[in-house]
Amino acid sequence: EVQLVESGGGLVQPGRSLRLSCAASGFTFDDYAMHWVRRAPGKGLEWVSSISWNSGSIAYADSVKGRFTISRDNTKNSLYLQMNSLRAEDAALYYCAKAGGSTAPYYYYMDVWGKGTTVTVSS
């Protein structure tokens, strides 16, 4: 069974850091790009960051650029999100998601999602 399991969320003070992890199983992890997507309370889904299969292509939403770093370890089938200088507006349920395929058109959608990990930013 294809599965993504996020972890690492929690309560953190503004300005502090947190590292999220996503453990993948049931598919060949290093064949696929991966994404982080978040949903803040009362708001909609927001794409946060993406990373290609070999980490050669990385992108961020403007809202997190310069503060968040996405990475992956294909030997451990794991995806990470290092979040620094956290703000109240970063509080959200963070999902990792798998690209639907390695080529178009499947590359452009997210076919498997985890259940998310909650980040709360508060003093």
Next chain:
Amino acid sequence: SALTQPASVSGSPGQSITISCTGTSSDVGSYNVVSWYQHHPAKAPKPLIYDGSERPSGVSNRFSGSKSGNTASLTISGLQAEDEADYYCCSYAGSSTWVFGGGTKLTVL
């Protein structure tokens, strides 16, 4: 900026509804790869449509997608109670970035 969706839509069981998703020539208009997701609270989002109009394996044919210019649409026919959820469109926006719509809450009356 987020793609524009209506905040809410509603319909009775058996009816059809359509959710629009308006972007720009930099996202929806440039890339024919809009995807749609259904999100029930406390569950993982579920893909319904990819590549504008294609359904992933296992998705009911009651869900269909289309696109015209900078606007994509999701139509749900034969509404069922379990369709009540939030729906999001998503488009590739170039340079390895993606953008979601603001989300639409579907109420089945």
